[in-house]
Amino acid sequence: MQQFNPYEMAIEQFELAADRLGLSEDMREILRKPKRELTVNFPVRLDDGRIKTITGYRVQHNVNRGPAKGGIRYSPDVTLDEVKALAMWMTWKCAVVGIPYGGAKGGVICDPKNMTASELERLTRRFTTEISIVIGPHSDIPAPDVNTNSQVMAWMMDTYSMHSGFSVPAVVTGKPLSIGGSEGRNDATATGVLFTTRRAAQRIGLSLKGARVSLQGFGNAGSIAARLFYNEGCKIVAVSDTTGGLYNEDGLDPAAVQRYKLEHGTVATYPRGQRIGVADVLEVPCDVLIPAATEGVITDQNAERIQARIVAEAANGPTTPAADIILFNKGCLVIPDILANAGGVTVSYFEWVQDLQSFFWDAEEIIHRLEGIMNKAFDAVADKAEHYSCDLRLGANMLAISRVAEATQVRGIYP
Template sequence: MAIDVMNPYEMAVAQFDEAAERLGLSQAMRAILRKPKRELIVNFPVRMDNGDVEMFTGYRVQHNINRGPAKGGIRFSPEVSLDEVRALAMWMTWKCAVVGIPYGGAKGGVICDPHKMSMAEIERLTRRYATEISILIGPDSDIPAPDMNTNPQVMAWIMDTYSMHQGYSVPAVITGKPLAIGGSEGRLEATARGVQVVALEAMQDMNMQPEKCRVVIQGFGNVGGIAARLLHESGCKVIGISDISGGLYNPDGIDIPKATRFSREHGGLRGFPEAEEITNAELLTLPCDVLIPAALENQITGHNAAQINTRLIIEAANGPTTPEADAILNERGITVVPDILANAGGVTVSYFEWVQDLQRFFWAEDEINMRLEKIMKRSYQAVKAKAEEQRTNLRMGAYLLAVARVAEATEIRGVYP
């Protein structure tokens, strides 16, 4: 079966165009906001452990910086492409605007398979890539963060590399760092905690009680795995989970702490004894109350949207639903909390980390979680109010809010020279 894998950048532009049309943006404003501001492509050598030198390609794209410095993660994956990075940078612009934090959107990536590389090779690749993009990044210009297949250790290498060039420590150049070098309490759980907050808000709106909700989560990494634990703790019954090795289903509920331990010990969920093994495709169509795609783009498409069997979708991943699928879900009355709102907890706590680094003054975890919850609830309510006012769905409500905020900043600043 051919899957309608949409070019992620075309998807991002199509979503923007619809919002721009509804907002009545001028042709000039549409032209400015459709295009990334800067795109850097770097090709660089890395010495491998066997002495060979391999060439790698990396990207850093800044979509828009009219509301503040560029902000966005760095991913290491064989699937990285310029169009994917462009799309993710554009989504970051809207994401930061939706939650009202003073950043523009950026994204970075290196085409590589870190699972086939040693730690020493990943370190050399990271440091060389950081050096190549150092002409763009900086605490006042562009602040990267972790993304797919990157973690606090990779962020530490980038921070150290940048600091070596400067001759002094610059912790605010990157977020998602270990606590020992200026990381923030609560950062590791932030995206998943934001997902939990908006999920509970949406459930309340729809008169769904957490303890009566069956939840299915695609993806069991930093976002999906922690979201599963937090929703399990909130009383939800998590009946389906999956990772790259496949999916698990248990209609009576999966013991999430046990599954987490199993995954850690066995390098994946495959073989977990207390659930039936299913494919990732089957997982998405399980009957449930809440479905949380927390893996990759293009998961809910025109091919499977009619089979989705849920009341509420919380997009923990970026771009998991194609526009064609969106239209089908809308028609079927399935509520979708969009990615640019649902997974904005990570960038919100990244913002807190950056502020703490700049001030050299750090907050306790309970204060960070309290501030995060306040921003996520406020943002969800603002998106819901905009959607109701414009008689549209939550995705368009979020886009109308975000695009209007970025357009206003762009308009006020004007066109230079």
């Protein structure tokens, strides 16, 4: 089986959009490569006294529209190519929703599930110190991602602030409210998925009330999306986590499943449903499929068996270019990751703005502003796709790339 390479996929998606836009070779040369790739190797003292050398990355893809923005993930599977791909997708994601950021991403090769809280804190503080030469409130603003959370962001913010000699809350987003976090940030990614799915459903004449929803991934984005779609009147027919999947055609209560997972560490053995494989949740009968786990799960090997009318990508890069063609030809509407899950970075932008001005908005205003941005972005992408008779991913990439190319053209090449 060929090894999946997310960076090659990101480049393939870029070239497809660049071809349709008629982008010059000079502009492609600038936009296809990251601006900066930082690799750091640093020692961390474990609780038993041993020293372990850890490798981490911070990649800035493009900063022509503003400071770099992107999450930090902790995983044994992190690779430089993965981080490069995610940084590129962040550039397009910020551009497609029209917020003034460029794209970045970070990753640390570690297994946080086998580390204590004190080991994670030492790792985080040392990693922050190592990448402090490129991050900052006006240069590159990290955020939570896979296996990182508000506590990790608090350690990062504190470490950076200690080096600066004063508090710098705007250096990261996704922080706890007590140190400059934003209302609505925890639910933001899933809320954006709901808003764009609602817009997509209106376009194809699908009522979300009673619509069957299947979710692959029951972490932060997936579990919150399950709750939000359930509250919208949808029927949650399938969920999965890394341990397995669960199917019930009569519907699942996501709150009950979440409680079970917290107690037992899995959703797969929840008694009110049929146990299925992790990949099987992609193929169950449903109206809306939400891949909310990892990259490359929908491929040319399984796309034909997907029954959903709408695929809303809460995860980054879950659908390969070959699968996109199959889904488009069978009439399945795929809301691409750079649009569907852009709620997270949008509310991160709100948090950053609030930190810089030391003036905070309430949750109602956050949700109102987010809905306006997501709806405007969806309509712009859908119009672009309609104009070029293509799928939403190509439409989103074309819209985003043209915006970044315009900023690059206007700024010119230094020196």
